[in-house]
Amino acid sequence: xxxxxxxxxxxRVAARQLAPRDRAAKDAxxxxxxxxxxxxxxxxxxxxxxxxxxxxxxxxxSALLDRLALDPGRVSQMANAVAQIARLSDPVGHxxxxxxxxxxxxxxxxxxxxxxxxxxxxARPNVTTDASALCLKAGNAVVLRGGSEAAxxxxxxxxxxxxxxxxxxxxxxxxxxxxxGNRDAIRELLQQTETVxxxxxxxxxxxxxxxxxxxxxxxxxHAKGVCHLYVDAGADVEMAARIAVxxxxxxxxxxxxxxxxxxxxxxxSRVLPPVxxxxxxxxxxxxxxxxxxxxxxxxxxxxxxxxxxxxxxxxDAALDHVARFGSGHTEAICTRDVGHAxxxxxEVDAACVVVxxxxxxxxxxxxxxxxxxxxxxxxxHWRGTMGLQGLTTFQWVVDGDGQVRA
Amino acid sequence: xxxxxxxxxxxRVAARQLAPRDRAAKDAxxxxxxxxxxxxxxxxxxxxxxxxxxxxxxxxxSALLDRLALDPGRVSQMANAVAQIARLSDPVGHxxxxxxxxxxxxxxxxxxxxxxxxxxxxARPNVTTDASALCLKAGNAVVLRGGSEAAxxxxxxxxxxxxxxxxxxxxxxxxxxxxxGNRDAIRELLQQTETVxxxxxxxxxxxxxxxxxxxxxxxxxHAKGVCHLYVDAGADVEMAARIAVxxxxxxxxxxxxxxxxxxxxxxxSRVLPPVxxxxxxxxxxxxxxxxxxxxxxxxxxxxxxxxxxxxxxxxDAALDHVARFGSGHTEAICTRDVGHAxxxxxEVDAACVVVxxxxxxxxxxxxxxxxxxxxxxxxxHWRGTMGLQGLTTFQWVVDGDGQVRA
Numbered sequence: 056x057x058x059x060x061x062x063x064x065x066x067r068v069a070a071r072q073l074a075p076r077d078r079a080a081k082d083a084x085x086x087x088x089x090x091x092x093x094x095x096x097x098x099x100x101x102x103x104x105x106x107x108x109x110x111x112x113x114x115x116x117s118a119l120l121d122r123l124a125l126d127p128g129r130v131s132q133m134a135n136a137v138a139q140i141a142r143l144s145d146p147v148g149h150x151x152x153x154x155x156x157x158x159x160x161x162x163x164x165x166x167x168x169x170x171x172x173x174x175x176x177x178a179r180p181n182v183t184t185d186a187s188a189l190c191l192k193a194g195n196a197v198v199l200r201g202g203s204e205a206a207x208x209x210x211x212x213x214x215x216x217x218x219x220x221x222x223x224x225x226x227x228x229x230x231x232x233x234x235x236g237n238r239d240a241i242r243e244l245l246q247q248t249e250t251v252x253x254x255x256x257x258x259x260x261x262x263x264x265x266x267x268x269x270x271x272x273x274x275x276x277h278a279k280g281v282c283h284l285y286v287d288a289g290a291d292v293e294m295a296a297r298i299a300v301x302x303x304x305x306x307x308x309x310x311x312x313x314x315x316x317x318x319x320x321x322x323x324s325r326v327l328p329p330v331x332x333x334x335x336x337x338x339x340x341x342x343x344x345x346x347x348x349x350x351x352x353x354x355x356x357x358x359x360x361x362x363x364x365x366x367x368x369x370x371d372a373a374l375d376h377v378a379r380f381g382s383g384h385t386e387a388i389c390t391r392d393v394g395h396a397x398x399x400x401x402e403v404d405a406a407c408v409v410v411x412x413x414x415x416x417x418x419x420x421x422x423x424x425x426x427x428x429x430x431x432x433x434x435x436h437w438r439g440t441m442g443l444q445g446l447t448t449f450q451w452v453v454d455g456d457g458q459v460r461a
Numbered sequence: 462x463x464x465x466x467x468x469x470x471x472x473r474v475a476a477r478q479l480a481p482r483d484r485a486a487k488d489a490x491x492x493x494x495x496x497x498x499x500x501x502x503x504x505x506x507x508x509x510x511x512x513x514x515x516x517x518x519x520x521x522x523s524a525l526l527d528r529l530a531l532d533p534g535r536v537s538q539m540a541n542a543v544a545q546i547a548r549l550s551d552p553v554g555h556x557x558x559x560x561x562x563x564x565x566x567x568x569x570x571x572x573x574x575x576x577x578x579x580x581x582x583x584a585r586p587n588v589t590t591d592a593s594a595l596c597l598k599a600g601n602a603v604v605l606r607g608g609s610e611a612a613x614x615x616x617x618x619x620x621x622x623x624x625x626x627x628x629x630x631x632x633x634x635x636x637x638x639x640x641x642g643n644r645d646a647i648r649e650l651l652q653q654t655e656t657v658x659x660x661x662x663x664x665x666x667x668x669x670x671x672x673x674x675x676x677x678x679x680x681x682x683h684a685k686g687v688c689h690l691y692v693d694a695g696a697d698v699e700m701a702a703r704i705a706v707x708x709x710x711x712x713x714x715x716x717x718x719x720x721x722x723x724x725x726x727x728x729x730s731r732v733l734p735p736v737x738x739x740x741x742x743x744x745x746x747x748x749x750x751x752x753x754x755x756x757x758x759x760x761x762x763x764x765x766x767x768x769x770x771x772x773x774x775x776x777d778a779a780l781d782h783v784a785r786f787g788s789g790h791t792e793a794i795c796t797r798d799v800g801h802a803x804x805x806x807x808e809v810d811a812a813c814v815v816v817x818x819x820x821x822x823x824x825x826x827x828x829x830x831x832x833x834x835x836x837x838x839x840x841x842h843w844r845g846t847m848g849l850q851g852l853t854t855f856q857w858v859v860d861g862d863g864q865v866r867a
Contacts, residue, residue, distance in 0.1 A: 071784060075807040154829050160818055162828050169840055170810065252840050273679065273841040294863040301865030378477060400858055401481040404576065412566055412861025421866065422568050422857070423560050434575055434658050434854045435679040436842040448840040451828070452806055455818025457700040459707030460827065 059243040062231045063198055063250040066171045069226035070196035074168045078145040080225060085141035085188055087219035092134040092184065095215050099130055102211035103180065110204050122178040123205055133184045133212075136426060140188040143425045146443035147194050158461075161454040166447045168194030170252035173244050174428075175266055177202040177258035183212045186255075187230050189428050191220075193446035196229040198251065200244060202258075203235035238265060245270040252448075253436075257429050275436060275445075277429030280310035280384030282414045285373040285399070286330065287390035288322035294411065295326060295389040296333035301413040302387065303362050304337045310430055311385045311407075311417045315363040317373045323366045324350055334362060370395050374402050381405060384432055385414040385439075406432065406439035465649040468637045469604055469656040472577045475632035476602035480574045484551040486631060491547035491594055493625035498540040498590065501621050505536055508617035509586065516610050528584040529611055539590045539618075542832060546594040549831045552849035553600050564867075567860040572853045574600030576658035579650050580834075581672055583608040583664035589618045592661075593636050595834050597626075599852035602635040604657065606650060608664075609641035644671060651676040658854075659842075663835050681842060681851075683835030686716035686790030688820045691779040691805070692736065693796035694728035700817065701732060701795040702739035707819040708793065709768050710743045716836055717791045717813075717823045721769040723779045726752065729772045733757055740768060776801050780808050787811060790838055791820040791845075812838065812845035 056064065073081075092099065103125040110120055152164040172195050174186040183201060190197035201209040213232040220227045233240055245254055245266060254274045256266035263278050284302055286295045302313035316334075318327050323346065331341050331351045339362055343351060346366035367373050377386050387409035388399040396410045407417040419427030419440040428446065431437045437445035462470065479487075498505065509531040516526055558570040578601050580592040589607060596603035607615040619638040626633045639646055651660055651672060660680045662672035669684050690708055692701045708719035722740075724733050729752065737747050737757045745768055749757060752772035773779050783792050793815035794805040802816045813823040825833030825846040834852065837843045843851035 071808070071810070074810070075804075156827065156829060160822060160827075167810075267677070271673070273839065275841075291863070297863060297865055305866050396860075398481075402477070404477070404480070404573075405856065407857035407859060409859040410861065411863055412859055413865040415866035416566060416859055416861070416864060417857065418866075421562065421566075423562060433679065435681075438854055439857045448844055450811065451813035451823065451845045453813060453815040453818055453822055454802075455816065455822070457697070457703060457817055458822060459703055459819040460711050460821035460824075 057243060059233065059240055060247060060250075062233060063171065063244065063247040065228040066196040066198050066231045067250040069228035070168070070170045072226045073191070073196060073229050074170075074194050076194065076225065080223065081145070081192055081194065082141040084191060084220055084223040084225045085137055087223050088184070088188065088216050089134040089138040089141070091215040091219045092130055092137070092212070095211075096127055096130045099208065099211045099215070100125055100127070102207035106205055106207045115204065119178060119204070123180070123208070125180060125208060129181070133181045136181070137184050137188040140192050140426050143192065143443060145192070146447045151449055158458045159456065160458045163452045164449050165452050166444070167450045169446055169448050171196045171198065171250055172446065173198045173200065173247075173251045173254040173272065175200045175241055175244070175254060175256045175258070175262065177262060178205060180205050180208040180212060182257065183209045184216070185426060186428060187216050189426060189443060189446060191225075191229065193443050195446060196226075196231070198231045198233060198244065200233040200241055201235070206235040241265070242269045245272055248272055255428065273436070274433075275431050275441070276433055277441075278432040279382060280312070280430070280432070281314045281380065281382040282311055282385045282387070283315045283317055283377050283381055284313055284387045284389060284414065285317040285367075285370070285377070286319065286326050287370065287388060287392055287395050288319040289391050290322070290326060290389045291391060292326055292329050296330045298387065298389055298411070298413050299330050300333050300337045302415055303334060303339055305413070305415050309415065311414045313362060313414055315365065315380070317365050317367050317376055318347075319370070319373070320346065320366045320368050323347075327351055327364070327366070331364065370398060374398070377403055377405070382432060383434075384430065385409060385417040387412065387414050406430065463649060465639065465646055466653060466656075468639060469577065469650070469653045471634040472602040472604050472637045473656040475634035476574070476576045478632045479597070479602060479635050480576075480600050482600065482631065486629065487551070487598055487600065488547040490597060490626055490629040490631045491543055493629050494590070494594065494622050495540040495544040495547070497621040497625045498536055498543070498618070501617075502533055502536045505614065505617045505621070506531055506533070508613040512611055512613045521610065525584060525610070529586070529614070531586060531614060535587070539587045542587070543590050543594040546598050546832050549598065549849060551598070552853045557855055564864045565862065566864045569858045570855050571858050572850070573856045575852055575854050577602045577604060577656055578852065579604045579606065579653075579657045579660040579678065581606045581647055581650070581660060581662045581664070581668065583668060584611060586611050586614040586618060588663065589615050590622070591832060592834060593622050595832060595849060595852060597631075597635065599849050601852060602632075602637070604637045604639060604650065606639040606647055607641070612641040647671070648675045651678055654678055661834065679842070680839075681837050681847070682839055683847075684838040685788060686718070686836070686838070687720045687786065687788040688717055688791045688793070689721045689723055689783050689787055690719055690793045690795060690820065691723040691773075691776070691783070692725065692732050693776065693794060693798055693801050694725040695797050696728070696732060696795045697797065698732055698735050702736045704793065704795055704817070704819050705736050706739050706743045708821055709740060709745055711819070711821050715821065717820045719768060719820055721771065721786070723771050723773050723782055724753075725776070725779070726772045726774050729753075730756055733770070733772070737770065776804060780804070783809055783811075788838060789840075790836065791815060791823045793818065793820050812836065
């Protein structure tokens with residue numbers, strides 16, 4: 056058996072041992088991981104310093120260096136995030152459906168762990184602790200494959216996690232880490248249909264496409280968002296400007312940030328100038344369609360950090376635009392028309408539809424669900440912000456006293 | 462665009478039109494399909510006669526001919542099944558989670574149609590109506606690809622369905638049928654990631670493997686079951702025999718039929734002889750392990766229509782056996798030990814775990830859920846008997862009055 060297959064087989068055995076453990080056992084291990092991170096911050100930072108040194112020597116961009124860099128504050132934040140996951144309620148054992156049948160058999164559909172999750176990611180070392188903690192809390196084993204640029208940092212963090220599992224009597228094999236290297240190991244990991252239940256890629260478009268094209272195991276992709284805000288005729292202009300500015304500029308790098316503003320032609324001369332002005336005042340460069348440029352002076356056509364603006368002929372055209380160009384992530388409408396709001400909710404095919412609020416609210420924390428492993432952009436199994444519940448599956452449980460099929 | 466890509470693109474457009482339609486519109490179309498099948502029974506039977514003639518000329522096995530053959534009674538059953546699906550409650554629009562956040566935003570997770578389902582199946586023409594009706598009821602478009610042996614029957618049924626959709630003002634493109642031919646068209650269908658949301662293969666192991674190996678779209682496989690019954694020490698022997706006979710013999714060709722009986726060595730001399738006797742009396746040939754053969758006279762080792770019997774050392778060995786040899790479909794225990802029952806529920810990783818009842822009860826009808834499109838043997842999205850609910854996904858709906866992210 057290859058090294059990858061061996062690691063996955065060990066994770067599978069660990070998953071069987073972990074699945075029946077109760078909440079207290081899992082939470083104790085998470086607390087031990089948080090404590091271990093705090094106690095061994097120096098080890099983690101020393102490993103991170105070597106990663107940074109090598110990355111700098113390779114001429115890595117400052118943006119990537121910033122994502123890679125740890126300091127005592129960031130390690131402490133990682134520990135806090137793990138401790139917070141310990142405090143979330145257990146997603147396992149929930150009764151999702153229950154029925155006593157006429158023959159007396161009791162049928163339930165109960166949430167259970169998924170099994171073995173393969174997590175394939177880049178750069179940020181905090182994904183190592185976040186993903187491990189979320190998977191463990193949901194009763195899963197996890198096989199981690201981080202980016203090679205963070206190899207030493209991830210190995211140091213992994214050592215803390217494995218020791219904490221050991222100390223708490225949970226299988227240390229429940230968190231496996233694939234050694235860094237080229238993508239052949241990822242390709243092999245994605246073929247382990249006997250031992251891996253789910254692959255979650257998080258990173259750039261290239262990585263996600265590679266995973267989707269090479270996977271034989273199921274994949275839940277956390278891909279880019281191309282999010283729209285449609286400002287309806289008659290909308291509250293002040294609200295539209297506030298939402299547009301927040302959705303675009305509160306954190307432009309987030310996948311639920313706004314990429315394109317649509318405005319109904321019927322009301323564009325009233326709506327567009329103040330909304331565009333608010334975006335420009337907020338530091339955003341605006342790329343407008345021809346109709347937009349006719350209405351707003353100073354909107355240029357081809358710029359770098361931009362929001363696209365298009366004037367469309369009413370809600371049907373807006374729905375068509377979103378169906379064609381949207382990525383199915385988060386799509387918002389700003390409207391005072393109850394019927395249009397209802398059409399938006401029913402006719403937009405996206406993980407999250409938003410009426411009169413910012414796309415940036417599509418988030419596990421904002422929804423009160425706690426930490427998220429990402430935002431699923433496919434439709435199967437889980438959609439949108441994905442936390443502990445998305446890391447479980449379910450099983451039917453039939454309890455009888457001798458019933459057979461008639 | 463190729464023919465396959467064109468059909469899928471048309472299904473995608475139809476799915477967008479279908480998704481917001483209410484229950485009454487969908488049920489009217491299903492009723493019209495049922496009426497159409499009854500009214501045009503002669504057309505369907507004439508097409509079926511040609512399929513049968515060609516199949517006979519090709520020397521098709523009588524078992525396959527029987528699965529292919531329609532008569533007025535079978536067409537009427539198909540119509541009844543569609544009418545029954547019309548009476549099931551709408552799986553779309555259920556609120557799965559709801560929360561009003563501190564900032565006043567109202568968050569819901571609501572069930573919505575999946576979109577476009579590709580159904581790839583063999584032989585039985587009733588799958589054409591069942592799958593179409595289930596997909597339509599859940600608000601989905603469906604692309605059907607039946608076996609070439611049933612091509613004319615399926616085309617006649619498809620004409621009835623398309624006309625019924627037309628007559629009821631639903632898009633006729635919502636049910637597409639790929640022309641029969643070689644597997645190249647299936648391979649192409651499985652690559653349509655832009656337009657197809659889910660592929661469901663139903664048929665022999667060869668077809669399912671082909672789909673899994675060639676799919677770029679998500680797949681929910683409905684594969685074979687290798688189901689076990691473990692008879693614990695101290696079990697009610699009369700109950701164990703009744704369950705074993707029903708699970709094995711009530712319908713041996715079903716995927717939830719029993720394949721292997723496990724008996725605890727501690728109690729095998731009491732349990733095994735009467736249970737095996739009941740199976741043999743029921744017409745089953747029994748293949749026993751060495752320890753079984755030592756306990757029961759007349760058990761042969763290698764026979765054709767068989768149940769395998771193995772004596773194991775207690776529940777741990779039974780759990781290990783099931784983890785290694787089970788297919789994750791349906792696994793039963795017969796026991797009087799409450800602790801062992803609880804371990805079975807928690808430690809068996811299968812779509813359905815059964816305590817003191819027949820594996821044959823794992824069924825949409827028996828669970829009170831109505832018609833099933835199959836039994837999902839994977840863990841993602843849906844598991845076990847899969848009906849309308851498994852043909853939906855969900856979407857987050859955020860309603861605000863101007864809230865932005867802090």
